[in-house]
Amino acid sequence: MFEARLANGNIFKMIVESIRELVVDVNIDCSTEELSIQCMDSAHVALVSMSLSQSAFDHFRCDRSLSLGLNLPNVSKIFKMMGRDDTMVLKAEDSADKLMLMFENDKSGTIADFELKLMAIEAEQLGVPDTAYKCSISMPSSEFQRIVRDLQVMGDTCKISCTKEGLKFSATGQIGTGNILMRQNVASEKEEDHVTIDMEEPVELNFALRYLNFFTKATPLSPTVILKMSPGLPIVIEYPIEQLGHVKYYLAPKMEE
């Protein structure tokens, strides 16, 4: 059987929120080490990869690997009923035809339980190679969210270029062009406010702003976002979840005609 108890159930709620605008049906893979998700959006433009280590849980038991096939809009409806400080418990039998969810709150003494029918979802697994990227940028996730949200008024495509000057986001449309430059900045005492740019060679790639905005739904999961780029390759946008896991998005670049 599978049984997992997460004291901060809100983490799981935020994970669901971070992917539900990209995919509808998803398998959560349970193993002895972790819960994980890998799925592509229906347009095959973006890939989400999530991992949450068993060490994130107060209790974790998974007798044999299983996939929980979930409909995210339904899961999201159930999580709307979860309180901010609730503990979450997940349970499934090895047959994995239903998932039990429990939201417990010691303070108010409430226990909510739900039984969710699971689906058999045929998933295409992609092999993502472990690549050494030419540019790696770490920046506050709230800044990244603000930039890609603000640039939407200028156009549909964002050019992201990493040079010695810094990291530049540009969008061009009918009304003109907008550029936002982030320079390396490690002045703040708080490490989460730092912008660090690790560049081996300059990279310039174009991406759909619509997708970059979908990815920023993961902002509440992490104060920091890590962008990794290499010429001609999909960008990696990673939101680390403390030392316990991550949500990573891969987005295929647009190519000039």
Add this chain to the structure above:
Amino acid sequence: TPMQNDLSEFFAMV
């Protein structure tokens, strides 16, 4: 406007 690439062109199915 640039054309959108398909992600499966970069990552093979396993």
